[in-house]
Amino acid sequence: MTADKPLVDFLIPQFQDPRIIRAIRSITHHPEADRFRVILLDGGRDTNLQAAVAAELRGQDVHRIAPDKGIYDALNTGLDLATAPWIGWIGSDDLLASTFSAHHLAEAPGSTAFVAFTTLFFNDADGAVLRVYRPSESRLLRTNGFHLPHFSTFIRTEVARTIRFDIHQRNFADQLYMHELEAAHDGHVVDAVSTLMCAGGISNSSSSTILRTNREVERAIATRIGSIRSKFYVGLKLLYKVGQTVPAKLKPATIAAYRAHVREDEPVS
Numbered sequence: 001m002t003a004d005k006p007l008v009d010f011l012i013p014q015f016q017d018p019r020i021i022r023a024i025r026s027i028t029h030h031p032e033a034d035r036f037r038v039i040l041l042d043g044g045r046d047t048n049l050q051a052a053v054a055a056e057l058r059g060q061d062v063h064r065i066a067p068d069k070g071i072y073d074a075l076n077t078g079l080d081l082a083t084a085p086w087i088g089w090i091g092s093d094d095l096l097a098s099t100f101s102a103h104h105l106a107e108a109p110g111s112t113a114f115v116a117f118t119t120l121f122f123n124d125a126d127g128a129v130l131r132v133y134r135p136s137e138s139r140l141l142r143t144n145g146f147h148l149p150h151f152s153t154f155i156r157t158e159v160a161r162t163i164r165f166d167i168h169q170r171n172f173a174d175q176l177y178m179h180e181l182e183a184a185h186d187g188h189v190v191d192a193v194s195t196l197m198c199a200g201g202i203s204n205s206s207s208s209t210i211l212r213t214n215r216e217v218e219r220a221i222a223t224r225i226g227s228i229r230s231k232f233y234v235g236l237k238l239l240y241k242v243g244q245t246v247p248a249k250l251k252p253a254t255i256a257a258y259r260a261h262v263r264e265d266e267p268v269s
Contacts, residue, residue, distance in 0.1 A: 006037035006060065007086060007102050008154065011078035013071045014092035016044035019124075019198070024056045026095040026196075035102045036088075039081050041074035043067055072165035072173040079161050087160045090151050093124065093198040100194045105154055113159045113185035117194030119152040124198045131199075133241070137189050143182045144229070145236030150174035152195040159185055172217045179224065214238065 010027055014020040020040070027036050038061040042050060050065060057063055062081060068074040075089065086105050090096055097120070104115055118134040135153075136146040163180050165173045181187075214234050222230035 006084045007035040007106060008088045009037050009039050009078075009082040009084040009086070009157070010096070011039050011041065011075055011082065011087060011089045012092060013041045013068075013074035013078070014044065015042075016046045016049060017092040018049060020049070020092040021052060021056060023090055023092055023094055023096075024053065026090075026098070028056060028058060028061075030096055030098060030100070032100075032102050037061055037084060039078050040064065041068065041078050043074060069167050070170075072169075073167045076165050076167070079157075079164070082157050082160070085157060086154050087157050088154045088194075090195055091197070094151060095196040097193045097196055100192070104190050104192070108188075112156075112187055114148070114153055114155045114181060114187035116148045116153040116187060116189045117192055118190075119149045119195050119197050120193050121197050121199040131241075134191070135189050136240075139182065139186075141236070143179060145233045146240045147175050147237060148178040148182065149195075150178060151197055152193075153178065153187075154194075155181065169220055170216070171213055172220065175217060176220060176224075179221070 012020070012023060014023075024038060024040070027033065027038055030036065038057060040053065040057065040061070040063045042053065042063060042065045044050065044065075050063075054063060064077065064081065066077075068077065071091075078089075079087070088096075100117070104117075108115055116135040118132060120132055121130045122128065123130055133149055133152075135148050136142050138146070142148060159181070162184075163177055165177050167173065169176055214237075217237075218230045218234045221233050224230075225233065
């Protein structure tokens with residue numbers, strides 16, 4: 001696989017977040033970097049940061065600077081720009097795991113529309129591992145609450161483009177996107193970490209915000225699967241996430257390796 005024919009296009013939306021530098025480096029300095037292309041969807045106005053970003057990108061990478069209506073509007077634009085066989089995505093405050101291997105994608109059968117990996121959540125202050133989110137191997141459970149992780153699911157580009165993020169659904173547009181993906185396509189789960197996700201965010205800023213967001217998820221999902229099933233969906237989703245808060249699911253040596261990975265990629269000041 002040569003640099004001018006990447007296997008994966010990584011879509012990265014960002015808005016004036018200096019941590020975008022380490023996110024880019026986790027891809028461009030990755031052991032398999034020549035198989036990846038960065039498509040940076042930059043909605044910011046910080047010219048100094050934009051210059052720093054430009055210095056990190058390679059010739060095959062794309063830096064699109066334009067106003068957008070938020071993360072999911074930017075990702076919709078990224079879907080249109082992607083040309084590699086597979087699409088991946090990480091947030092501006094996240095990292096591609098150094099141990100991620102694209103061979104899971106390169107060797108996937110043609111009938112496989114997506115491949116979902118495990119997400120590891122870390123504390124940005126000290127790199128501590130907080131929890132693990134491994135998608136269920138059961139398609140039935142995934143479509144009823146154990147939803148696919150947005151930033152750890154890789155989708156064939158030709159499939160990904162058939163679905164759009166609903167920008168009016170705010171923080172849970174990703175869940176609706178993944179639900180629609182699962183409803184129409186087959187994929188599989190890989191027992192490996194692809195993404196280190198920075199814990200926190202607006203949707204998890206407080207207990208009241210979490211409850212409000214999940215009520216909104218329930219109403220949105222109800223239009224697709226009915227009100228009774230949507231309540232079950234949200235309840236199961238919350239139980240599944242709570243049940244995956246213990247990082248003991250990973251071996252201590254693996255946890256130490258990921259902590260080191262985070263420390264080596266400090267955000268720029």
